Amino acid sequence: MEAVVKKFPEKTDGAPVARPSRAEAEAAVETLLRWIGEDPAREGLKETPKRVVKAYEELFAGYDEKPADVLGRTFEEVAGYNDVVLVRDIKFHTHCEHHMVPVIGRAHVAYLPDGRVLGLSKIARLVDLYARRLQTQEAMTAQVADALDRTLKPRGVAVILDAEHLCMSMRGIRSQGSSTFTATYRGSFADDAAQQDRILRLVGCGG
Template identity: 80%
Template sequence: MEAVIKKFPEKSDDVRPERPSREEAEQAVETLLRWVGEDLSREGLKETPKRVVKAYEELFSGYHLDPNDVLGRVFEEVAGYDDVVLVKDIKFYSHCEHHMVPVIGRAHVAYLPDGKVLGLSKIARLVDMFGRRLQTQEAMTAQIADALDQALKPRGVAVILDAEHLCMSMRGIRSHGSSTMTTTYRGVFADDTERQDRILRLVGAGN
């Protein structure tokens, strides 16, 4: 038996300014290229503004997706299964909202069903959707957990992100190879350290 996920409530305060045209976006790239000292007449740069804008359409496509559409249907045929569902090592790429520099990492998402489950690929798509936005890792961790919790209404949700921020590797302190881990727990995982420890062991955190 299948059930349709309820739509997220509309946010009345979610008002965004009018979106610039493609031509304006390309002109913005040209301005940045001139600012760094480049010669826009160089052969290798003649199509760069168009290429950058086209790449941004893909890299930030998460703004145009809704968690309900990404998650799709839930399934109530679980054959008595009553334990954690964990999808680990979901590779994701994002960009930090402070410097617009890449963030590369892995997500581990677990939930304890309450009679309903999702197709496993949907969880990876949810991670990818939130990754394709300007992000802080802390916010992205919470967004994944909240979307899954609201859509599926499980007994508990656990989300762990482990990522390298190139704004630390390429600039500033230039700390190569360091990673940042964030965790968030909902429902039965929130105050149960034994359940939290079990999830951490399953994903191999700290190994």
């Protein structure tokens, strides 16, 4: 079966990526099973390669979506509201690009409208889109902020991620219960320490 050539969104070099066939992906999982010392032919593992590939289709579905499509339409009828809009405690799970081990956390996304607002569920969908890709937490924080800034063009954007990296708790130093905090600010939030402190207090991270 021939490899499927698919252009993933937002590739840095713009070049198409050759996606292997499903059969090739399943064979790769079987190879890993053999490498760890398992027998792919035993009853409990016979269907594992197919299950893993099917699971990966869901876990990494973010490569097939575009932020502009997820964010969709905006609304201009805001009845004069011009203060911060904050969606906090958006639960997400992603996979670190270094070890492909889960990262589990919460995202807090805020923006200052400039005459237009989004449906609140769209922000959660944007976080989910980027979570369903291989990630570093720093990159994901910036990606969510940039996509919201680019699509909505608000006066300011703030994105905060607080997450546990299982690559730290399951392997390596095995630090249990530690979390990583990242924050980025765009527009009027970028140089306004008072606004940044306000956002941190609203999400429960401030003093």
